[in-house]
Amino acid sequence: MTATPAPARVRLKPEERRTQLINIGLRLLTTRPIHEMSIDEVAAEAGISRGLLFRYFPTKRDYYVAVVEAAGRRLLRHAKAPEQGAPAERVRGIVDGFVSFVQRRKGNYVALVRAGAGGDDLVLEVFEANRRTLTDRVLDAAGVPDPTPLHRLAVRGWLAMTEEMAIGATDDVVTTADLVDLLVGNLEQVMERFASGDR
Template sequence: MTVPSAPARVRLKPEERRAQLIGIGLRLLTTRPIHEMSIDEVAAEAGISRGLLFHYFPTKRDYYVAVVRAAGDRLLLHARAPEEGTAGERVRGIVDGFVSFVRRRRDNYVAVVRAAAGGDERVLEVFEDNRRVLTDRVLDAAGVHAPAPLHRLAVRGWLAMAEEMAIGAGDEVVTTADLVDLLVSALEQVTERFTPRST
């Protein structure tokens, strides 16, 4: 009787290994704060040594930042305006993508927000970069191409409200479609308040 041999370990290309390690980190991020994530656990799940993990990410902090950046990139991939359409349709595309993403991946998103609140300067910088990109996208979609500082601040405040409502309100409180309607309406009031009126 022959004993089946263990499956051969698959050798991944560097970019594939990095993607695998980041994917593991994204999954673990939903179960614990990022700074409590064990590098040994990540390496073991990937089937590699701790030393090899540090070949791809020089420090634990570099790994954490890469995980948070990947999470932000996934959100930005969904929260995009359609290339064509009216200002209202383009804004709605961003809002719908944002709300739908956050509601589908609530645990992951909350974990990223919690990581940014942890005080690590580089993690916070990634989080802030995502906020800036979203703010710029919303303003551009709304047709506001030279926003005043107060206008930009108002849109960032609206974005914080959108985030809180998408995280906190389940379907029993408001449907995704109704929440998108509410947020688009609120944003229109913000942008109208700061858009110069023709005389």
């Protein structure tokens, strides 16, 4: 019985190697929480030694944070408002991008959320930065020029609901289009209550 040969090592530029290693981590994230990801497995798949991986990421924790940051950037690239349009249309752009992203990559996204639940401070900082960015985008799209702490709290709560519904929704319960309508309408109601002073 012959042993399976190790993958041939391919020489890459440093940035190409970093990108390759992060992409492997993003793929593996669909099958396990990030803190259960094996650095040896990542290195083997890349065709490099464990020691070479640590030339690009000084510690295992640095690698995990880089993978989570990359996942967050992918989400933020999709959850963007169009430059022009009424507030509802601009909010709809964010919601549609966010919901569609989560639903197309449900396994990966849930694994990413589990990574945040792992409690690592640096990973939690990445999650917090993404939530702040999304909150700012929603408030800007909704036409709230000078948001108060209560505005921010309300949008944070709405984003948590949006995430949970995007993860849990299936077509037999609600279509993606109807879910987006529901979420945009819900945010409009919240913002109207602020405008009317009914808090």
